[in-house]
Amino acid sequence: MRVLIAEDHALLRDGLIRLLEAHDFEVVEAVDNGPRLVPALVEHRPDVAVVDVRLPPTFTDEGLQAAIAARTEIPGLPVLVLSQHVDDLLMLTVSDDGVGGADPARGTGLRGIARRLAAFDGTMTVSSPPGGPTVVTMELPCVLSSPKTSPSSGTG
Numbered sequence: 001m002r003v004l005i006a007e008d009h010a011l012l013r014d015g016l017i018r019l020l021e022a023h024d025f026e027v028v029e030a031v032d033n034g035p036r037l038v039p040a041l042v043e044h045r046p047d048v049a050v051v052d053v054r055l056p057p058t059f060t061d062e063g064l065q066a067a068i069a070a071r072t073e074i075p076g077l078p079v080l081v082l083s084q085h086v087d088d089l090l091m092l093t094v095s096d097d098g099v100g101g102a103d104p105a106r107g108t109g110l111r112g113i114a115r116r117l118a119a120f121d122g123t124m125t126v127s128s129p130p131g132g133p134t135v136v137t138m139e140l141p142c143v144l145s146s147p148k149t150s151p152s153s154g155t156g
Helices: 010-022 034-044 062-073 109-118
Strands: 002-006 026-031 048-052 079-082 089-095 123-127 135-141
Touching (some): 002 010, 026 034, 034 048, 062 079, 109 135
Parallel strands (some): 002 026, 002 048
Antiparallel strands (some): 089 135, 123 135
16 A cells, blocks of 8 residues: 655654554655645555644644645545644544535534534534535534533533
């Protein structure tokens, strides 16, 4: 299996390469920043990409955004996004190669997910233009106390 890695920490990047190669995976390239990721994916067309969510230059979500962009160039590309807890917010993005048109207001399962996230002060955004792809981003606070879940709120 051909793997492309995007990880800016040299120790983790080298460790991933050694681990994968020890188990007979072929690492076709390892990049250390967001701007290099999409061109590398398009050039190598790996079987899977392992991507750090935060990459240079801004260390926000370059890895995630580059993975989403790459899937428009390489539909169906499997991407494993690595993250670590460094903020008070958990963000999860799910995308597909479908035809678009997903709308939580139409009573789909997306409405139930949004309701459950809201119970914990979470949010959900859906981008699903006609022709696709659909991208659903969910955010959930990861704090010890929030207005809806702290013991003093009567709900926790």
